[in-house]
Amino acid sequence: MHPNPSYQVIAHATLCLRDTIKKRDSFSNMDACIRDVKELSLVYDGKSENTFVSMYFDGRDKRSLQRRERACRAVLRGDELENFVKTMEHIRKHMERNRAVAIFASDKHDYVKVVPLPVPLPNMLVVDSSPYIRPLAEMTGEWEPFTLILINTHHAKIFSVSCGRVTKREDKSFNVMNKHKKGGWSQARFQRLRKGSIHSFLTDVVHDVKHIAEGDIIIAGPGQAKHEFKRLLPESMQRSVIAMFDSDMDDEQHLFSESLVAMAEMEWKEQKTLLAHIRRELLRDGLAAYGIDETLEAAREGKVEVLLIERGYKERGWICEHCQNAGRGDAEHCPVCGGRTSQVDIIEEIVEFAERTDAIIEFIDEEELCMLGHVAALLRYR
Ligand SMILES: [Zn+2]
Structure with missing residues:
Protein backbone atom coordinates (compact mmCIF):
# COMPACT_ATOMS: atom_id res chain seq x y z
CA MET A 1 0.00 0.00 0.00
CA HIS A 2 1.18 3.48 -0.73
CA PRO A 3 2.00 5.24 2.56
CA ASN A 4 0.34 8.36 1.35
CA PRO A 5 -3.31 8.82 2.25
CA SER A 6 -3.86 11.52 -0.35
CA TYR A 7 -3.00 9.38 -3.31
CA GLN A 8 -6.42 9.66 -4.92
CA VAL A 9 -6.22 13.37 -4.49
CA ILE A 10 -3.04 13.39 -6.54
CA ALA A 11 -4.61 11.47 -9.37
CA HIS A 12 -7.45 13.95 -9.37
CA ALA A 13 -5.09 16.90 -9.23
CA THR A 14 -3.12 15.61 -12.18
CA LEU A 15 -6.32 15.61 -14.18
CA CYS A 16 -7.09 19.14 -13.03
CA LEU A 17 -3.65 20.28 -14.06
CA ARG A 18 -4.03 18.73 -17.46
CA ASP A 19 -7.22 20.68 -17.76
CA THR A 20 -5.56 23.81 -16.52
CA ILE A 21 -2.74 23.71 -18.98
CA LYS A 22 -5.38 23.73 -21.69
CA LYS A 23 -7.39 26.68 -20.49
CA ARG A 24 -5.22 28.98 -18.51
CA ASP A 25 -7.71 31.80 -18.24
CA SER A 26 -10.06 30.09 -15.82
CA PHE A 27 -7.90 30.17 -12.73
CA SER A 28 -9.31 30.69 -9.32
CA ASN A 29 -7.24 32.05 -6.57
CA MET A 30 -6.71 29.86 -3.53
CA ASP A 31 -5.74 32.79 -1.32
CA ALA A 32 -9.18 34.23 -1.96
CA CYS A 33 -10.71 30.91 -0.89
CA ILE A 34 -8.73 30.97 2.36
CA ARG A 35 -9.92 34.52 3.09
CA ASP A 36 -13.50 33.45 2.31
CA VAL A 37 -13.34 30.59 4.83
CA LYS A 38 -12.31 33.09 7.51
CA GLU A 39 -15.05 35.55 6.54
CA LEU A 40 -17.70 32.83 6.49
CA SER A 41 -16.67 31.49 9.89
CA LEU A 42 -17.64 34.87 11.39
CA VAL A 43 -21.18 34.78 9.99
CA TYR A 44 -23.98 33.32 12.08
CA ASP A 45 -27.53 33.99 13.18
CA GLY A 46 -27.53 34.59 16.93
CA LYS A 47 -31.32 34.39 17.30
CA SER A 48 -32.91 31.74 15.17
CA GLU A 49 -31.82 28.58 13.51
CA ASN A 50 -32.13 27.48 9.89
CA THR A 51 -31.63 30.86 8.24
CA PHE A 52 -28.46 30.18 6.22
CA VAL A 53 -28.38 27.96 3.18
CA SER A 54 -25.02 26.56 2.06
CA MET A 55 -24.83 24.96 -1.35
CA TYR A 56 -21.89 23.19 -2.97
CA PHE A 57 -22.43 22.63 -6.68
CA ASP A 58 -19.95 20.67 -8.80
CA GLY A 59 -21.13 22.39 -11.97
CA ARG A 60 -22.54 19.18 -13.40
CA ASP A 61 -25.67 17.41 -12.20
CA LYS A 62 -28.26 19.43 -10.29
CA ARG A 63 -30.60 16.52 -9.56
CA SER A 64 -29.27 15.60 -6.11
CA LEU A 65 -29.53 19.27 -5.10
CA GLN A 66 -33.10 19.48 -6.32
CA ARG A 67 -33.92 16.42 -4.21
CA ARG A 68 -32.32 18.04 -1.17
CA GLU A 69 -34.26 21.24 -1.83
CA ARG A 70 -37.56 19.34 -1.87
CA ALA A 71 -36.63 17.57 1.39
CA CYS A 72 -35.82 20.88 3.12
CA ARG A 73 -39.05 22.48 1.89
CA ALA A 74 -40.96 19.53 3.33
CA VAL A 75 -39.59 19.94 6.85
CA LEU A 76 -39.32 23.73 7.20
CA ARG A 77 -42.26 25.76 8.52
CA GLY A 78 -43.44 29.37 8.72
CA ASP A 79 -40.77 32.11 8.51
CA GLU A 80 -38.01 29.56 8.06
CA LEU A 81 -39.73 28.10 5.02
CA GLU A 82 -40.38 31.53 3.53
CA ASN A 83 -36.75 32.52 4.06
CA PHE A 84 -35.57 29.24 2.51
CA VAL A 85 -37.67 29.69 -0.64
CA LYS A 86 -36.44 33.26 -1.15
CA THR A 87 -32.84 32.31 -0.38
CA MET A 88 -32.93 29.52 -2.96
CA GLU A 89 -33.98 32.08 -5.57
CA HIS A 90 -30.84 34.12 -4.86
CA ILE A 91 -28.73 30.97 -4.98
CA ARG A 92 -30.09 29.77 -8.32
CA LYS A 93 -28.90 32.99 -9.97
CA HIS A 94 -25.32 31.98 -9.26
CA MET A 95 -25.46 28.38 -10.46
CA GLU A 96 -23.93 27.89 -13.87
CA ARG A 97 -23.17 24.78 -15.82
CA ASN A 98 -19.51 23.68 -15.76
CA ARG A 99 -18.68 26.05 -12.94
CA ALA A 100 -17.95 24.51 -9.56
CA VAL A 101 -19.07 26.86 -6.85
CA ALA A 102 -20.03 27.15 -3.19
CA ILE A 103 -22.83 29.58 -2.39
CA PHE A 104 -23.74 30.75 1.09
CA ALA A 105 -26.88 32.81 1.42
CA SER A 106 -29.64 34.05 3.68
CA ASP A 107 -32.49 36.22 2.43
CA LYS A 108 -33.28 37.23 6.01
CA HIS A 109 -29.76 38.58 6.50
CA ASP A 110 -29.48 39.95 2.98
CA TYR A 111 -26.39 37.83 2.60
CA VAL A 112 -25.00 36.11 -0.50
CA LYS A 113 -21.43 34.90 -0.77
CA VAL A 114 -20.29 33.11 -3.90
CA VAL A 115 -17.00 31.21 -3.76
CA PRO A 116 -15.74 29.84 -7.11
CA LEU A 117 -14.16 26.46 -6.43
CA PRO A 118 -10.83 25.66 -8.08
CA VAL A 119 -11.63 21.97 -7.49
CA PRO A 120 -15.23 20.69 -7.61
CA LEU A 121 -16.54 19.40 -4.28
CA PRO A 122 -19.42 16.93 -3.90
CA ASN A 123 -22.90 18.44 -4.22
CA MET A 124 -24.39 19.43 -0.90
CA LEU A 125 -27.22 21.55 0.45
CA VAL A 126 -27.26 22.43 4.14
CA VAL A 127 -29.68 24.65 6.08
CA ASP A 128 -28.31 25.89 9.40
CA SER A 129 -27.80 28.92 11.62
CA SER A 130 -24.41 29.58 9.98
CA PRO A 131 -22.66 28.83 6.67
CA TYR A 132 -21.45 25.23 6.45
CA ILE A 133 -17.75 25.75 5.78
CA ARG A 134 -16.18 22.40 6.54
CA PRO A 135 -15.79 21.15 2.93
CA LEU A 136 -14.23 24.47 1.99
CA ALA A 137 -11.87 24.41 4.98
CA GLU A 138 -10.91 20.84 4.16
CA MET A 139 -10.15 21.75 0.56
CA THR A 140 -7.98 24.76 1.39
CA GLY A 141 -5.99 22.61 3.81
CA GLU A 142 -5.36 19.94 1.24
CA TRP A 143 -4.05 22.23 -1.46
CA GLU A 144 -1.13 24.24 -0.18
CA PRO A 145 0.26 26.67 -2.72
CA PHE A 146 3.76 26.02 -4.04
CA THR A 147 6.18 27.25 -6.66
CA LEU A 148 7.55 24.97 -9.32
CA ILE A 149 10.72 25.85 -11.21
CA LEU A 150 11.82 23.98 -14.29
CA ILE A 151 15.29 25.09 -15.23
CA ASN A 152 18.36 24.39 -17.40
CA THR A 153 21.30 26.60 -18.34
CA HIS A 154 19.34 28.91 -20.62
CA HIS A 155 15.65 28.42 -20.07
CA ALA A 156 13.40 28.62 -17.00
CA LYS A 157 9.70 28.06 -16.49
CA ILE A 158 8.22 29.23 -13.22
CA PHE A 159 4.79 28.01 -12.18
CA SER A 160 2.76 29.16 -9.21
CA VAL A 161 0.52 26.27 -8.25
CA SER A 162 -2.43 26.81 -6.00
CA CYS A 163 -5.09 24.30 -5.18
CA GLY A 164 -3.58 21.85 -7.66
CA ARG A 165 -3.82 24.39 -10.47
CA VAL A 166 -1.33 26.61 -12.19
CA THR A 167 -2.34 30.15 -11.28
CA LYS A 168 0.61 31.90 -12.86
CA ARG A 169 3.36 30.99 -15.25
CA GLU A 170 6.49 32.76 -16.40
CA ASP A 171 8.93 31.79 -19.09
CA LYS A 172 12.43 33.13 -19.22
CA SER A 173 15.12 32.25 -21.70
CA PHE A 174 18.55 33.37 -22.62
CA ASN A 175 20.38 32.54 -25.77
CA VAL A 176 24.03 32.03 -24.88
CA MET A 177 25.04 31.40 -28.46
CA ASN A 178 23.60 34.62 -29.87
CA LYS A 179 24.86 36.85 -27.11
CA HIS A 180 28.45 35.84 -27.63
CA LYS A 181 29.30 35.10 -31.22
CA LYS A 182 31.80 32.34 -31.31
CA GLY A 183 33.76 33.69 -34.29
CA GLY A 184 37.41 34.46 -33.61
CA TRP A 185 37.38 33.65 -29.93
CA SER A 186 39.51 31.02 -28.36
CA GLN A 187 37.62 28.01 -27.08
CA ALA A 188 38.79 28.78 -23.53
CA ARG A 189 37.53 32.37 -23.66
CA PHE A 190 34.23 31.21 -25.08
CA GLN A 191 33.82 28.65 -22.32
CA ARG A 192 34.59 31.28 -19.70
CA LEU A 193 32.03 33.68 -21.15
CA ARG A 194 29.48 30.95 -21.46
CA LYS A 195 29.93 30.03 -17.81
CA GLY A 196 29.56 33.66 -16.82
CA SER A 197 26.40 33.96 -18.91
CA ILE A 198 24.85 30.90 -17.33
CA HIS A 199 25.64 32.29 -13.92
CA SER A 200 24.05 35.64 -14.72
CA PHE A 201 21.04 33.94 -16.27
CA LEU A 202 20.50 31.82 -13.14
CA THR A 203 20.97 34.92 -10.95
CA ASP A 204 18.28 36.67 -12.99
CA VAL A 205 15.89 33.80 -12.45
CA VAL A 206 16.65 33.86 -8.70
CA HIS A 207 15.72 37.54 -8.73
CA ASP A 208 12.37 36.78 -10.39
CA VAL A 209 11.60 33.84 -8.16
CA LYS A 210 12.20 35.98 -5.06
CA HIS A 211 9.24 38.12 -6.09
CA ILE A 212 6.94 35.32 -7.13
CA ALA A 213 7.58 32.38 -4.86
CA GLU A 214 5.10 31.59 -2.15
CA GLY A 215 5.02 28.53 0.04
CA ASP A 216 7.15 25.56 -0.77
CA ILE A 217 9.50 25.35 -3.73
CA ILE A 218 10.17 22.45 -6.05
CA ILE A 219 13.04 22.58 -8.54
CA ALA A 220 13.33 20.31 -11.55
CA GLY A 221 15.18 20.12 -14.83
CA PRO A 222 17.86 18.18 -16.69
CA GLY A 223 21.54 18.28 -15.65
CA GLN A 224 23.36 20.43 -13.10
CA ALA A 225 21.76 23.87 -13.56
CA LYS A 226 19.07 23.20 -10.94
CA HIS A 227 21.72 22.52 -8.28
CA GLU A 228 23.59 25.74 -9.05
CA PHE A 229 20.28 27.58 -9.10
CA LYS A 230 19.41 26.29 -5.63
CA ARG A 231 22.82 27.38 -4.29
CA LEU A 232 22.11 30.91 -5.57
CA LEU A 233 18.81 31.19 -3.70
CA PRO A 234 18.77 33.09 -0.40
CA GLU A 235 19.12 30.74 2.55
CA SER A 236 15.53 31.13 3.71
CA MET A 237 14.29 30.08 0.29
CA GLN A 238 16.70 27.16 0.14
CA ARG A 239 14.98 25.88 3.26
CA SER A 240 11.64 26.03 1.42
CA VAL A 241 12.88 23.68 -1.30
CA ILE A 242 11.05 20.46 -0.52
CA ALA A 243 12.05 18.43 -3.58
CA MET A 244 14.42 18.39 -6.56
CA PHE A 245 14.31 15.97 -9.42
CA ASP A 246 15.38 15.36 -13.00
CA SER A 247 12.89 16.28 -15.64
CA ASP A 248 12.77 17.11 -19.33
CA MET A 249 12.19 20.77 -20.09
CA ASP A 250 9.11 19.87 -22.12
CA ASP A 251 7.49 17.14 -20.08
CA GLU A 252 5.27 19.39 -17.95
CA GLN A 253 2.78 16.63 -17.24
CA HIS A 254 5.45 14.46 -15.61
CA LEU A 255 6.68 17.47 -13.70
CA PHE A 256 3.25 18.23 -12.28
CA SER A 257 2.48 14.72 -11.15
CA GLU A 258 5.91 14.37 -9.51
CA SER A 259 5.41 17.68 -7.74
CA LEU A 260 2.01 16.79 -6.41
CA VAL A 261 3.37 13.50 -5.07
CA ALA A 262 6.19 15.42 -3.38
CA MET A 263 3.74 17.91 -1.87
CA ALA A 264 1.42 15.17 -0.61
CA GLU A 265 4.35 13.30 0.93
CA MET A 266 5.52 16.41 2.67
CA GLU A 267 2.02 17.11 3.97
CA TRP A 268 1.86 13.58 5.29
CA LYS A 269 5.21 13.98 7.07
CA GLU A 270 4.10 17.29 8.55
CA GLN A 271 0.96 15.71 9.93
CA LYS A 272 3.02 12.89 11.47
CA THR A 273 5.23 15.51 13.11
CA LEU A 274 2.22 17.41 14.45
CA LEU A 275 0.76 14.24 15.92
CA ALA A 276 4.10 13.39 17.54
CA HIS A 277 4.19 16.89 18.98
CA ILE A 278 0.68 16.56 20.39
CA ARG A 279 1.58 13.18 21.88
CA ARG A 280 4.60 14.70 23.64
CA GLU A 281 2.53 17.61 24.98
CA LEU A 282 -0.19 15.24 26.21
CA LEU A 283 2.31 13.04 28.04
CA ARG A 284 3.67 15.94 29.99
CA ASP A 285 0.24 17.58 30.42
CA GLY A 286 1.42 20.52 28.33
ZN1 LIG B 1 -26.79 29.55 25.80
Missing part, protein backbone atom coordinates in the same frame (compact mmCIF):
# COMPACT_ATOMS: atom_id res chain seq x y z
CA LEU A 287 -0.15 22.65 25.58
CA ALA A 288 -2.45 20.14 23.95
CA ALA A 289 -6.09 19.10 24.01
CA TYR A 290 -7.70 15.92 22.74
CA GLY A 291 -11.17 14.51 22.27
CA ILE A 292 -14.25 16.47 21.32
CA ASP A 293 -15.16 18.03 24.68
CA GLU A 294 -11.72 19.33 25.53
CA THR A 295 -10.93 20.50 22.00
CA LEU A 296 -14.32 22.19 21.62
CA GLU A 297 -13.78 24.15 24.81
CA ALA A 298 -10.27 25.21 23.79
CA ALA A 299 -11.52 26.27 20.33
CA ARG A 300 -14.37 28.32 21.82
CA GLU A 301 -11.91 30.11 24.07
CA GLY A 302 -9.60 30.90 21.15
CA LYS A 303 -6.74 28.82 22.54
CA VAL A 304 -6.23 26.57 19.53
CA GLU A 305 -3.07 27.07 17.48
CA VAL A 306 -3.30 23.94 15.33
CA LEU A 307 -6.41 21.80 15.02
CA LEU A 308 -6.24 18.20 13.81
CA ILE A 309 -9.44 16.56 12.61
CA GLU A 310 -10.07 13.02 11.46
CA ARG A 311 -11.10 13.32 7.83
CA GLY A 312 -14.76 12.53 7.24
CA TYR A 313 -15.66 12.15 10.93
CA LYS A 314 -18.97 13.66 12.04
CA GLU A 315 -20.77 13.62 15.36
CA ARG A 316 -24.17 14.82 16.44
CA GLY A 317 -24.18 17.85 18.69
CA TRP A 318 -25.99 21.05 19.57
CA ILE A 319 -25.26 24.74 19.68
CA CYS A 320 -27.02 27.47 21.64
CA GLU A 321 -28.17 30.18 19.23
CA HIS A 322 -28.03 32.72 22.01
CA CYS A 323 -24.64 32.31 23.72
CA GLN A 324 -22.82 29.99 21.27
CA ASN A 325 -22.38 27.37 23.97
CA ALA A 326 -22.10 23.96 22.30
CA GLY A 327 -21.79 20.31 23.14
CA ARG A 328 -22.08 16.70 22.03
CA GLY A 329 -25.29 14.71 21.84
CA ASP A 330 -28.70 16.35 22.33
CA ALA A 331 -29.85 19.27 24.44
CA GLU A 332 -33.16 20.99 23.97
CA HIS A 333 -32.15 24.03 26.00
CA CYS A 334 -28.74 25.52 26.68
CA PRO A 335 -27.53 24.48 30.17
CA VAL A 336 -25.88 27.90 30.59
CA CYS A 337 -28.49 30.44 29.45
CA GLY A 338 -31.56 28.29 28.81
CA GLY A 339 -31.66 29.50 25.18
CA ARG A 340 -32.91 27.50 22.22
CA THR A 341 -30.46 25.07 20.64
CA SER A 342 -29.96 23.77 17.08
CA GLN A 343 -28.78 20.36 16.09
CA VAL A 344 -25.35 20.47 14.44
CA ASP A 345 -22.34 18.41 13.44
CA ILE A 346 -20.18 19.22 16.45
CA ILE A 347 -17.00 18.86 14.37
CA GLU A 348 -18.20 21.64 12.05
CA GLU A 349 -18.68 23.88 15.10
CA ILE A 350 -15.13 23.17 16.28
CA VAL A 351 -13.85 24.05 12.79
CA GLU A 352 -15.83 27.33 12.83
CA PHE A 353 -14.60 28.35 16.29
CA ALA A 354 -11.00 27.55 15.34
CA GLU A 355 -11.32 29.34 11.99
CA ARG A 356 -12.54 32.53 13.71
CA THR A 357 -9.34 32.72 15.75
CA ASP A 358 -7.02 31.95 12.80
CA ALA A 359 -6.01 28.47 13.90
CA ILE A 360 -4.29 26.21 11.38
CA ILE A 361 -6.66 23.35 10.54
CA GLU A 362 -5.48 19.98 9.26
CA PHE A 363 -7.74 17.12 8.20
CA ILE A 364 -5.94 13.82 8.52
CA ASP A 365 -6.45 10.09 8.12
CA GLU A 366 -4.27 8.78 10.94
CA GLU A 367 -5.68 6.00 13.08
CA GLU A 368 -3.92 7.47 16.07
CA LEU A 369 -6.16 10.51 15.91
CA CYS A 370 -9.19 8.25 15.94
CA MET A 371 -7.88 6.75 19.18
CA LEU A 372 -7.42 10.22 20.66
CA GLY A 373 -11.11 10.91 20.12
CA HIS A 374 -11.20 12.11 16.46
CA VAL A 375 -9.92 15.62 17.17
CA ALA A 376 -6.89 17.07 18.92
CA ALA A 377 -5.23 20.44 19.14
CA LEU A 378 -2.00 22.21 19.98
CA LEU A 379 -2.78 25.15 22.21
CA ARG A 380 -1.47 28.71 22.29
CA TYR A 381 -1.78 28.88 26.06
CA ARG A 382 -3.65 27.22 28.87
